Amino acid sequence: MSEEILKPKSLFKTYSSIIWLLCGIIAGSILGLVFGEGVSVIKPLGDIFLNLLFTAIIPLIFFTIASSIGSLEKSEKLGRLFFIIVTVFLGTVLVSAIVMIAGVFLFPIHQDIIVSKIPLEEMQTMSGGSQITQLLTASDFYELLSRKSMLALIIFSFMIGFASLRSGEKGESFRSFLNSGNEVMKELLNIIMKTAPVGLGAYFAYQVGIFGPQLFGAYAKPLGLYYAFCTFYFIVFFSLYAFMAGGRLGFTTFWKNNITPALTALGTCSSIATIPANLAASEKMGVPKYVRNVAIPLGAPLHKDGSSMSSIIKIAVIFAMFGKDFTDPMTLVTALGITVIVSVVEGGIPNGGYIGEILAITIYGFPMEQALPAAMIIGTLVDPIATLLNANGDVISSMLIARISEGKNWLSNTVST
Template sequence: MEVKKINFLKNYSSILLLLGGIIVGSILGLIFGKDVEVIKPIGDIFLNLLFTAIIPLIFFTITSSVANLEQTEKLGKLFIIMLAVFLGTVLISALVMIAAVYIFPIHQSIVISKIPLESIESGSIGDQIAKLVTANDFFELLSRKSMLALIIFSFLVGFASLQSGEKGSAFRSFLDSGNEVMKQLLGIIMKLAPVGLGAYFAYQVGVFGPQLFGAYAKPLGVYYGACVFYFFVFFSIYAFIAGGKRAFVKFWSNNITPSLTAVGTCSSIATIPANLDAAEKMGIPKHVRNLVIPLGGPLHKDGSSMSSILKITVLFAMFGKDFTDPLTILLALGITVIVSIVEGGIPNGGYIGEILAITVYGLPMEQALPVAMILGTLVDPIATLLNANGDVISSMMVARFSEKTKW
């Protein structure tokens, strides 16, 4: 019995410390309210360390994974399966949210708050696509604002290493070594997670908590309820698809740290290290997890898909428009796919997605955008939970379909 107790504490000590930090932070936020902003810099320090380490981590994980693939044909098959899984889960999550707003219709008026709007980059669609997938100088790749461009560049470097054969063996060894070093570095940084995430939870509860009970309570209640339902029911279904009961147990027993990191940081990118670690413990093949999870961070967003449906529904209720028209729903599904892609790829991507929806439906920008932005802020924690955890469950399904992985 004593041995079991020691093993439990050893295996789950990091999770228990993380939970402890989050609970303490949440209590401080409830007690002190906005005064808790004084400890926000502690959370900022942790998050800044995480973000600075993520850029080299993504580079080394993707390049080393691609460089060590045995067959180039395998890469094409992997990408097709991955894109199919990403698109499928994004559309399913959107349909779940549409069903939720039909079952629990939103009819209330929303108070339009006067908040400063962040500047939105202008330019043609072609210009935006060019900025999304490339950077015009090498140093610009070393920023999370150019995340998709970095991923594409990393993939190309890995493919070039794969094609170089024996002459590139030393470089491939360097990539493997760099990947291991960055994993160790992330392990060191994550030791600060209980304090860093605790401070962030305190800030979120203290600053944004009161708004959850105001005019936005009904739509937020519908959204959080639908997300919780999707998280437990559909992620469980995905796990069974990936490998039955064994995969189900593997997923739910290893996704606690990624889940808490996602909710605490409100960043899919910041959750990539925790996702990679969890995926390794689940037994997902290295070349699968090292491609699917870093690519999923900026490209695959189930939670953002659901939030875009919520924003459209609330704006339609606010301006007295009908959301039941089939063409309106099809258009909303198309917008959710686009938002899922652009939101994590370019600066202010979420705002561009909101502007896209507002423009397509012909709503007044001055009134509609502040409401969409406030909703985006308030749904961010659970949206990020679905975005980040969706990458792990997607990598399990990709492993099942591409590698016939048996858990």
């Protein structure tokens, strides 16, 4: 009898963080619907939460990657892991793009899109070589501490980890420092996430209050198409990936531990801000430490299923605006290439960068001043569910990577131990 009484309490304790997070998001959404733009008064609460996350993310990424690489027993394992990560990331990005192309084929966009006059970010024109240099490196150490240099930081973290691995016994103390730093940063993120119900609730309230009404305007059809097929991809294909990774056990393990990362991604609209939730979830899913601590931080700036799908819908909308045929084979092949590039170079911050839009418009030869505003509006309004697929895609990919690198029994072995 006493055991039965304790079960509900233990169940609530297990899911208390998720319950509080849901309560905060629901309350915020209701406030946004009721007060509209007036809800911007509480937006600073959401901004404070995000700022705390962003300031902790930089050292977290450094320590998780460097400590993971430094702890590898064989350097040969690193090259094989990279190959598997790239293969899985590229495969899911292309599959997501093909799913969105199928959606556009089934439900063609034949409407005029109103080109709204919205302020554009000032763009700096640089040569291709300069852009690559800026993307992969930083000119000074302090610049690595900005999330705008996320890929450069990841590369630097890999190099530090590999150097500590090669240093052997002389680098043992430094490797211990990296491991200790990793544990400290994980605890710091746990503390920050205690404020998530209030922070995410305020952020949700702002998004619903400000952007909600625009969903019913001229962009309703492409947005409806995008949200519908993203939801389909999220439920059906993520379930398929989970089954491929671990059979029925993989399916149940993924969906059981996926709630907090999904809600964090929806609330923050940032793949980078979702890294802590992804790391915690993948640990609960049994993904090996050396896999999750490399794949998830690396996936945040480089792996974006949602951005891949949004690139397709943006291109389809722009083609509809100018009465062009989107179904031409060469157009579709080019679109797939653009989605891969966008997945690699697009930033992980909320509404960050319009590199993909500019790239697509330039390649297809559309007038920038007419096409870019429409693409920017679409990009803003699809941001929540795009981030959901971007960030959650890293979790499910880590399971697939573990399946390939550890063998088909990786999950059952983890559960048994």
